[in-house]
Amino acid sequence: METFNQTPSQTVGPFFAYSLTAKQYGYNYNSIITDSLVNDSIEGERIFITGKIFDGENKVIPDAIIELVQYFESENQDVTSKIARVGTGTSEDGSFIFTTVKPKPIKGQAPFISVVIMMRGSLHHLHTRIYFADETEKNKEDLLLNSIPEDRRNSLIANRLQKNNQIFYEFNIRMQGENETIFFKI
Amino acid sequence: MESTQAPFLYPEYKSTIFRSPTQPLMIVKDHLKDLTLPVFGESHIQKFDNDLTKNAQINGEPIGERIKVFGKLMDENGRGIPNALIEIWQANSAGRYIHKAEIHDAPLDPNFLGAGRLLTDNQGLYQFYTIKPGAYPWGNHFNAWRPNHIHFSIMGHQIEHRLITQMYFPGDPLFEYDPIYQSVPQHARHLMVSKFSIDKTDPEFALAYEFNIVLNGKLKSNFE
């Protein structure tokens, strides 16, 4: 069978917002992907995923875009996914915030959310995952987490914080440096 | 097969220096990454989302050269990827983005936004109308200019079927000075350059450019 050459990846650049995240940035265009992974039909306590992205000089990156993909398993074990998307350019401190419910384990893996990161200065989108610090037992048995060197595993674990009766999971992304986030080859 | 992809660190493109991972990517076993992306449907697409010459008109037509961009979205075996979401954005014909952080001293066009989206059809084919984007300066180095380009974000049905890229126009004199274009291995750069098509050109209306897009990996059987 003939094989076709993969189209090269290029950076998302700095000017994506009026297309990819128009509503969040206040442009006059609709958004079909928002900052929420849940709609009214999904039950469960709402949680917020928040964090910042740091560059190699430890500066917060204010022009990145993050997508989360979360999987939901129905009673007959069909897995469906939802996607949310936020740019880091509308909050004063460069943080992102998503709304969702805590994921349930699927396919025998510890609960996780898939993450895609894009930004000016990155010629490729990057894949990583969010795991949850309060899932100690499941994390311990997770095949993917266990395949990561122990000293870098923490870069994928979001810490639980409680503020004004709301539950936040903090997930910071470090592009470089001592605690560089683990990125996956997909 | 030789990689067609840019490295993460390409120092001539200065922002890569502090924004690219320094550690090798971790390889994930197939059965752990066997994950799907959400499906989008016609209900997500508005009437003029695939016509950037019409989707932001206020008091007239946008200024510039009207063009048609078309092509096929496919896997590495050339099989069309149906019903994938393609999002696009670009500068106007003067090389000005509507983005608030853009400071290039070129006019905005009140009738042009520069954003659109569409779904590929059941063969993986797509098409949209727009205004040919202008070149614009940027701060990477002295006298740095980006070649004319349209940004593409593509979302297929599997997690590996994600691509962010830029489509260029044939014969652009800025190619040899643009580190973003040059970051890609020389043998693969032509894969980002659209081809002019006289056959698909709409007589007396719009020149046509063909841009075929090949995603990473093969289409899983349930989408065949």
Ligand SMILES: [Fe+2]
């Ligand atoms: Fe651009």
